Amino acid sequence: MKTLKIILDKLYHHGPRMIVLFIMLFMGGYTFFNLIQDPLSNWYWLLAALVYTITVNDIFVHRICAHGMFRVNTNSLLYKVFTYLASVDLGYGPVRQTCLSHTLHHIHSDKNKHDIMNWRHYWYSTAMVSPLPRFNYEFPKDYKRYKGLIYKRYKNIFDDPYTRFCDKQAVKISIITQLILFVIAPLILFNVILMGRFLLTVMTGLAGIVGHVKNFPLSYRNVDTNDESSNNLFFHYMFLGYYAGMLQNNHHAYPTAVAPNKKWFEIDTSKPVVLFLRKFMEIKSANK
Numbered sequence: 001m002k003t004l005k006i007i008l009d010k011l012y013h014h015g016p017r018m019i020v021l022f023i024m025l026f027m028g029g030y031t032f033f034n035l036i037q038d039p040l041s042n043w044y045w046l047l048a049a050l051v052y053t054i055t056v057n058d059i060f061v062h063r064i065c066a067h068g069m070f071r072v073n074t075n076s077l078l079y080k081v082f083t084y085l086a087s088v089d090l091g092y093g094p095v096r097q098t099c100l101s102h103t104l105h106h107i108h109s110d111k112n113k114h115d116i117m118n119w120r121h122y123w124y125s126t127a128m129v130s131p132l133p134r135f136n137y138e139f140p141k142d143y144k145r146y147k148g149l150i151y152k153r154y155k156n157i158f159d160d161p162y163t164r165f166c167d168k169q170a171v172k173i174s175i176i177t178q179l180i181l182f183v184i185a186p187l188i189l190f191n192v193i194l195m196g197r198f199l200l201t202v203m204t205g206l207a208g209i210v211g212h213v214k215n216f217p218l219s220y221r222n223v224d225t226n227d228e229s230s231n232n233l234f235f236h237y238m239f240l241g242y243y244a245g246m247l248q249n250n251h252h253a254y255p256t257a258v259a260p261n262k263k264w265f266e267i268d269t270s271k272p273v274v275l276f277l278r279k280f281m282e283i284k285s286a287n288k
Contacts, residue, residue, distance in 0.1 A: 016171045021090050024178075028198030031190045045191040047240075053196030054203075054243050056085045059270055060277065061092035063244060065157060066102040067255045069274070070282045074160040078280050083163055087170035088177045088193065091200050094167035099154045100147070104140070106255060109227035110212055156283075203243050206235055211248025222262060223253035233265070241269040 032049075035042040060082045063069055072079055086093025108115045140146065151158050158164075166173060181189035210216050210232040219230035229252040236246040244251050247261055254260040258275065261268040 017090060020171055020174055024090065024174075024194055024197050025201060027190065028194035028196070031195045032198050035191070035195070045195070049192050049196035049199055050239065051242065052192050053089070053091070053200045054239070054270070055273060056082055057089060057092040057200055058243055058245065059274055061086045061095055061098050062102065063255075063274070064277065064281070065095050065154075066092075066098045068153060069256050069258065070278055071156065072281050073283045074156055074163060076281050078277065080162055082277075083166050084173065087166040087173045089197055089200070090170060090174050091197060094170045095163055096158055096167040099157055100150055103150060104146070106252060107146075108140070109229065109252065111227075203239060203245060207243075207245035207248055210235055211245060221249045223249055225249060225252045227252060229253075231266070236266070241267045244268070244270065 032046075035045055039046065065072060074080075083093070083095050086095055092098050178189060178193070181193065210219055211230060212228055213219075214228045214230075216230060216232065218234050219232045221230050229249040231247040231249045233247075236243070239246060244260060247266055250260040250262060250266065254262075258278070259268045259271045
């Protein structure tokens, strides 16, 4: 009865998100498989979807916010726009939730059963890949202390009223925005946002497999981290060198780096975008 109560409770709280995300993934996948049949004619849509989803979800939410690459100015227009888009996507965002949970993935990566059943599975399944919530993850014993440290580290984000609003109303924001785009800009909705959301799921799933499966073919390690993270150039360049997750060992070794790719052949095409966002989104030293 206790297990059933937990499942029903999670379905009650996560049900709307599950439904919206399932529709997004289905329609995004449908769009992708239609366009990929003629990639030479549709390459610009594929590129737009890839750049959009990685910029919003991986560069902004994951690397800049969740890893604290730099202290963001929550009053900047660019921050507000990206925070809103992260809630529309229901991907790596909402921002506050990802800032709270993602560090656990790095702490518990590849720690046998504890990691597989809880935090790595939580990060790749609940946060991004699957529309279904996890029913069996447990909080670490020191979670209360961890949560306090995270709140202190990201105080500017957690205390920001706009960020809290986008976090709390993420599902409504996603539904309303998609309905508006369906009426005024359906091509942007289907070919960029929804297809991008589908591609994010594909990339995240691949990052979890090729980046944390020991001795995965064509994978290698640059740094002896305390996990089994690895890099894979094949998938890195499949996504145009723009998605840091495909060089997972580099990311785990240098999680706050603007450009974590250290070898000359690990070309990081995301670096100019990261520097651009930093220029307009970072709290200047005089305001610290």
